[in-house]
Amino acid sequence: MGLSNKFKDLESYSEVLSDGYQLLPFAFHKISPDKYIATNIVGEYLTVSRDTLKLLVNGTLLPSHPIYNDAKSKHFIMDRDSDTALDLLALKYRTKQHPISEFTGLHIFVVSLRCDYTCKYCQVSRKMEDVDKFDMSEETARKAVALAFESPSKSIKIEFQGGEPLLNFPIIKFIVSESLTLNIKENRVLQFVITSNLTFLSEEVLAFCKLHNIYISTSLDGPESIHNKNRPRPNKDGYQKTIDGIRAVQSELGKDRIAALMTTTSESLSNLEGIVDEYVQNDLHAIFLRPLSPYGFAIKTKQVEKYNVDKWSNFFKQGLEYIIKLNRAGYFLREQYTSIILTKILTPTDPKYVDLQSPSGIGISAVVYNYDGDVYASDEARMLKEMGDEKFKLGNVHTDDYIELFSSDILLDTLEESIAESAPMCSDCGLITYCGSDPVYHYATQGDVVGKKPLSFYCKKNTSIIEHIFELLEDPGSRKVLESWVL
Ligand code: SF4
Structure with a gap:
């Protein structure tokens, strides 16, 4: 009725x-x-x-x-x-x-919080001491793997993160083995990624990755001077170790098995072409131009306050123009954030990127199992926890089952509030279909999961990038390049 x-x-x-x-x-x-x-x-x-x-x-x-x-x-x-x-x-x-109906496909395992680097923008507040306290145990790993396979998603991607995950390589091997065993019955599309600074990339690690088709993701912030300044290692050899690692993966596993991303610090802003050239020199064909995230050491060292959204947007736009120029000259190099947005603009599919979804992808696209068994709604949510705020903790693998974790009030309430179509300003926005919502970011920066969009770095960043992409699509030469980046 x-x-x-x-x-x-x-x-x-x-x-x-x-x-x-x-x-x-x-x-x-x-x-x-x-x-x-x-x-x-x-x-x-x-x-x-x-x-x-x-x-x-x-x-x-x-x-x-x-x-x-x-x-x-x-x-x-x-x-x-x-x-x-x-x-x-x-x-x-x-x-x-x-994609919403497929539910969680990306399962992030923080296998160790220890790290050999002392990056000034580190978002997870790394530890170097106390192996027992900051490494994932077999018992925790076993329970987390079982939870990952309770997801209805046909594809399960397990990503190892840290700290530096290779500092706890035995548990990576254990998780891969457990997953493969479970998958004999489950028959999901199973994929593994290790996000590593490559310091501990041994022959054993490479052989294991080759055997199991494991992808490697690393950080390369630019030429030696910038990389080592942003990502210091006690021996000041972080850049060389990263480059050696990239080359070893390329030659042992294949060029498509490694991807790198960069984080923009104030030092990066005036070194744009040098940063992009570094990717070309190392035969990398994708770059992710990322601003700093407001978590962990990036807050403690005040790195996030060193540039505003306008400066970052200019950097991004200039970067995009330079990358397009390289493509037009014959070197294929894709900017990843642009690729995600282009896929939303030019195809009927959604690439399921956590920060560009409505409702947000927290929990329903990606979930994090922390070294101690705590389960977080996103990578940023566990970064927030390392700063002492457990707002987006869904529970713990030792005390909560799948239903309790994924229908927890904190997850369902946040997802409801993250529907951009009903958020102030977003509901009238002509870019909403290509944007999304980021409740953890807005909570961290404004104390409110919906966020005040006129004051939001996220909103200004996305507005500026999407407008720029539309301008570039008007130019036939740029459009041809951009079309080749669609995922
Ligand atoms: S650009 Fe801003 S107002 Fe528009 S949908 Fe994104 S966050 Fe909302």
Whole structure:
């Protein structure tokens, strides 16, 4: 009774359709004085002038207008010929949202909090002492693996993190073995990644990674001077060890088995081309230009206060232009954050990146099993814990079962509040379909999981990047490169 009252009868819709067209849900965003992008819930977009946008919104766009058919085929409007428009829109929306139904695919195991580096922006407040206290035990690992396999996801990616995970290599071997054993029955698509600074990359580690098709992810902040300044090691040899490690992985496992990412400090800002060139010189074909995250030592050493979002955005845009130039000259190099957003813009699929999802991907795309068995909703959530705040702790592998962890109030409440479509400012934003929400970040920086978007680094960063990507897509040369980055 309640439901049927929500809809008008069929005729009232037919009247609208027999007289011009009906608008379907969309929003718009100004990207330059006379250029707007209109976007809809399935990620389709139209680039239009202000006058055209007015015609479209006022219902006065004529069928002879150059964008009329585009607006119709991309589900911004429907007219009396659009028999299947709503069904198609619903189908595309289901496809876009499908990753949510797959639930958690990425399972992060923090196998040790110990590390041999003393990075000034370290986000996890590493420890060097006390092996027993800061390394994951077999018992904890066994329970965490069992939980990972309770996820309904057809694909399970297990990522080893730290500290430096190779300082507890025996437990990595144990987790891989446990997972492979369970997978004989489960038959999931199973993948392993070790995120490492590569100091402890021995022949034994390489042979093990080769045997089990394990991917390696590392950090490379740029040329020697920047890398060693950002990521100091007591012997001041961090850069050389990283480069030696990258080359060893490339030659033993294959070039596609290693990826690197960089973190932007104030020193990085004036060294953009040198940083990108470092990736080219080392035959790396993907780079992730990342700002500092406001956790751990990055807060203690005040690194996060050293540049604002405008400075970072300029750095990012210049980086993107330089990377595109290299691509046009023949060297394939993909910027990862841009690739994720481009995939949302140019394809019907969602790459399931935790920080660019609505609801947020915490817990439902990725989850973290800490060395002590605590389970956190995201990597940032456990970073927050290392600063003394357990807000996003879901429970512990020794005391809570799968249902208790993944239907905990803290997870469900936060997910509900992370639906950007109902958040102030986001609900009206023309970029929402390519953006998402980051409740842990907003809680850490503003004390509120929804966040005040006019003051948010996250919002300003995404606005600036997405606007810039749309500008680049207008240029045929840049567009060709960007299309080759789609995931
Ligand atoms: S965070 Fe900002 S850019 Fe993203 S959807 Fe919300 S208002 Fe738009």
